[in-house]
Amino acid sequence: MAKQQVISSITALPKSPQDDRRSRMTKYLIAMGIRIICIAMCFFVTGWWLAVFAVGAVVLPYFAVVLANVGYKEGATVLRPGSIVPAGSWDAPSTESPADPGARG
Numbered sequence: 001m002a003k004q005q006v007i008s009s010i011t012a013l014p015k016s017p018q019d020d021r022r023s024r025m026t027k028y029l030i031a032m033g034i035r036i037i038c039i040a041m042c043f044f045v046t047g048w049w050l051a052v053f054a055v056g057a058v059v060l061p062y063f064a065v066v067l068a069n070v071g072y073k074e075g076a077t078v079l080r081p082g083s084i085v086p087a088g089s090w091d092a093p094s095t096e097s098p099a100d101p102g103a104r105g
Contacts, residue, residue, distance in 0.1 A: 024068045031064035 039042035045053060
């Protein structure tokens with residue numbers, strides 16, 4: 001029975017840790033920037049707008065931290081290329097011929 005070779009694609013790789021961290025920091029900084037605007041607007045508005053901006057200034061840090069702690073969702077699994085030999089297989093030499101994998105020598 002022939003072994004089906006699976007070809008890995010670069011688009012199947014997960015996001016790098018640096019890119020994941022950068023996107024989470026960007027989301028956090030945007031939320032905290034909006035919070036700073038809410039705090040500043042509390043000094044300039046009156047009425048129910050003051051309540052809206054005050055709630056935004058109090059609630060936004062919670063959502064900013066939650067957004068920052070949500071990591072990248074793993075997509076497809078990265079497949080090991082067929083030419084790499086697992087570490088445990090170095091113990092016993094292979095008895096298969098390179099020309100005919102099904103033949104024993």
